[in-house]
Amino acid sequence: MAQVLLFLNQGFETMEFSPFVDVCGWARNDYDVDIHVTTAGFTPVVRSTFDVDVTVDKLITDITVDDYDALAIPGGFEEYGFYETAYSDAFLALIRAFHAADKLIATICVGALPVGKSGVLTGKQATTYHLRRGYRQKELAKFGVNVVNEPVVFDANVITSYCPQTAALVAFKMLGLLTDEAIEQTVKQAMGY
Template sequence: MKKIAVFLFEGAELFEIASFTDIFGWNNIVGLKEFRDIKVETISYKEEIKCTWGGVLKAEKLVTENNLEEIFSYDALVIPGGFGGANFFKDKENEIFKKLVKHFYENNKIIVAICTAVINLIETREIKNKKVTTYLLDNKRYFNQLKKFDVIPEEKEIIVDENLFTCSGPANALDLSLLILEKMTSKENVEIVKKNMFLK
C-alpha cells in the first residue's frame, strides 16, 4: 500500500485538502484494480485546525516526536496552502514539519506544496536549487519572498522539479492531485478516474 500524508497547518484551505482526498478516494473505488491501494491521511502537529473559510477539521493522525518514524515511511507529503489572516503562517517554524520536509527531501520522495504553502515549505531552508512557484497575485508579494531563499522562483502556475511539485493557486490543487495520481499509477488510470468524476 502506498500512503500520502496531507500536512494540515492552521488556516489551510479545505478545497486544497479535498482535491487530494477526493481524487485518491475515487481512485480506490473506480481506478484500475492494481492501483486501488493508495491511502491519503491528514496529519498535523495539532489535533484539529480551523480552515481558512471556517469549519474545523480534525486530523486523522497527530504527529509527534514519538511517531515521526511512521510518517517517514509515507510515499508523499502534501502541504495545502492557506491565508495569513487565518493564522496559516503562525506555526511555520514547527519542528515536526521541518523534520518531515528534511526527510522527504533528502530521500527524494514526493513533496507537493500548494499556493502559499510554498512559503512554509521554503522557510524550512531544506529545499535548495529547485524551481518553485507560489501565489502570483496580490502584487506578487508571496512570489517575491521566494527570492530570499536558495531556490529558483518561476512565474508559472505549476512547476515540477523532479519530485517537488509547487503551484500558484487553489485551482491548481486539482491538477497536482491528478499529476501525483499519474506518477503513482498510470495515465490510463487517471483517465478512468477523471471520467468517473466527470472531470474534463
C-alpha cells in the same frame, strides 16, 4: 500500495485540502487503485481558513516518514495562523525528512513556502501564489528558489502550484507520479477534467 500524508497546518484552505482526498478516493473507489490518504496536524482538530474544523488521523509526533510515499501540503491564510505552524521547526524538519527519504512532496499555493523555507527548494524551480503583484513569489525567491510563474511546477520531486485554482491539477499530478500516467488520465476524465 501508495500512502499519502496530508498535513493540515493551522489556517489551511479547505479548497486545497479536499482535492487530495477526492482524487485519491476516486482512484481507490472506482478503479481499485491501492492509494490511501492519512491526515495529520499539530492538534487533533485543526481549524481551517474560514473556521472549518477538521479532525485529523495522526499528530505530527506520531508520524514515521517511512510509512508514506508522499507528503501533501495545502496552503492557507496568514491571518488564520497558517505560518505559525507551517514555519515551525517541527514542520520544517518533517519536510526535510520526506525530502531526505526521496519521497514526493506536493504543495498547493503558499504550501510551497514552508518547503522553500526548509531549504529543500534552494536552487530548484518552483512557484507559489502569483497574484497581488507576486508578493508571495518574491517571498519564495528569498529562500533561494528559482521562481517560475506557471500554474504547476515539478522539480526535485516537489510539486508546487500558484493558486487555489490549481489544487486538482496538483492532486492529479501526485496521483500520476505515485501510480502511472494512465491512472491519472482515467481518474481525471472520470472526474470531468
